[in-house]
Amino acid sequence: MSKLAIHGGKPAKTKPFPAWPIFDERERQALNEVLESRVWWRTPGTKTLAFEREFAAFHQAKHGIAVTNGTHALEVALAALGIGAGDEVIVPNATFVATASAVLFAGALPVLVDVSADSFCIDPELAEAAITAHTKAIIPVHMGGRPADLDHLTALAEKHGIALLEDSAHAHGSEWRGRKVGAFGIGGTFSFQASKTMTAGEGGMIISNDVDFERLARSAHDCGRMPGEWFYSHFIYGSNYRLSEWQGAVLLAQLTRLDEQTARRHANGRLLDRTLGAIPGITPQSHDSRITRNGQYAYIFHYDKRAFAGVETDRFVAALEAEGIPTQAPYPPLHQLDLFTSGAYRGRLSGAQAEARHDFLADIFPNSQREAWETVWITQNALLGDEEDMMEIAAAISKIRERARDLL
Numbered sequence: 001m002s003k004l005a006i007h008g009g010k011p012a013k014t015k016p017f018p019a020w021p022i023f024d025e026r027e028r029q030a031l032n033e034v035l036e037s038r039v040w041w042r043t044p045g046t047k048t049l050a051f052e053r054e055f056a057a058f059h060q061a062k063h064g065i066a067v068t069n070g071t072h073a074l075e076v077a078l079a080a081l082g083i084g085a086g087d088e089v090i091v092p093n094a095t096f097v098a099t100a101s102a103v104l105f106a107g108a109l110p111v112l113v114d115v116s117a118d119s120f121c122i123d124p125e126l127a128e129a130a131i132t133a134h135t136k137a138i139i140p141v142h143m144g145g146r147p148a149d150l151d152h153l154t155a156l157a158e159k160h161g162i163a164l165l166e167d168s169a170h171a172h173g174s175e176w177r178g179r180k181v182g183a184f185g186i187g188g189t190f191s192f193q194a195s196k197t198m199t200a201g202e203g204g205m206i207i208s209n210d211v212d213f214e215r216l217a218r219s220a221h222d223c224g225r226m227p228g229e230w231f232y233s234h235f236i237y238g239s240n241y242r243l244s245e246w247q248g249a250v251l252l253a254q255l256t257r258l259d260e261q262t263a264r265r266h267a268n269g270r271l272l273d274r275t276l277g278a279i280p281g282i283t284p285q286s287h288d289s290r291i292t293r294n295g296q297y298a299y300i301f302h303y304d305k306r307a308f309a310g311v312e313t314d315r316f317v318a319a320l321e322a323e324g325i326p327t328q329a330p331y332p333p334l335h336q337l338d339l340f341t342s343g344a345y346r347g348r349l350s351g352a353q354a355e356a357r358h359d360f361l362a363d364i365f366p367n368s369q370r371e372a373w374e375t376v377w378i379t380q381n382a383l384l385g386d387e388e389d390m391m392e393i394a395a396a397i398s399k400i401r402e403r404a405r406d407l408l
């Protein structure tokens, strides 16, 4: 077996993975149409409107509201739910900060709950145990594109009369029992930031089947206006979260590829489950037979250093990158962010809630720690490769395992 690439050996992967983002004449033409139409603004435009309709329909939802980004999608959704001071919202401790910061933006308390050890999605039993009289909503994250347990979560939300809002920023096109994610509860949010599985650099979306929620979210995203009313009438508190026509045009083009791309990522993900799962020390994020498609924002696996001569995760990742396999950093646990450890988050709270002890912040969150420090995330563009590319990922990991001692 040849020398590790990190030590100057030949990388295991020589053929590059598909570059991201992917675009062609469709994006070029759509952007040109916007340019020449001189309608660059969402309000009189047609592109963002068409994108809302097509994206919602693709996800089997009635309504779509395009917004500036995925963080804003969460903020607007929470505003439409009327969540504010004194309320609590349950979120997983292993996620991007936006899932929790959007709750703080609303003036409510994000209650952090650990994830499951094998799925890295919110643990529904711990979520149920965290429900109090103040709980208004739960925001699961479909981690890496893998849907959280939507059977359990929809039942839990119904039983306790709380809103289920799916943070689907990783899960464009993911399916649970043959149905696309995002509208199992009151609604769901998506992101079109550059790393996501369809992108316009930035962008976001809220989908829903609920007509009242849709009305309020649409109004909140457009300065409190109501459709059909005079331009300078403002009915509720809102802000400007509108998505431009440029982004709507690009996203309409991106959407034409989503089905084929998610099918490919899903198939390659299951191939990696088999090939990487056979390597000692590697445990793929758990699949579930109810997941009929995983949009695979990333391919996530647990790394057990004991099977790699005790080599730490970050050293393994550096070696993997050197072999030509692209990775992205897992999320650090939210409760360890300065935002929470410094107490800065309290600045968003008010009344008794601002002064209260938030005991959950003293928890250990073992599975969030496991996610943060013991998982490896292969970027989604790698999963757009072919079968040979997947075999080369497996070969790179096997090579590192065989020469793991060289990394000590």
Ligand SMILES: *Cc1c(COP(=O)(O)O)cnc(C)c1O
Binding pocket: 069, 070, 071, 072, 095, 096, 098, 099, 141, 167, 169, 170, 190, 191, 192, 193, 202, 203, 204
């Ligand atoms: C990307 C992301 C967001 C926020 O989306 P932006 O468009 O970057 O604001 C929210 N939640 C999760 C889980 C994300 O990965």
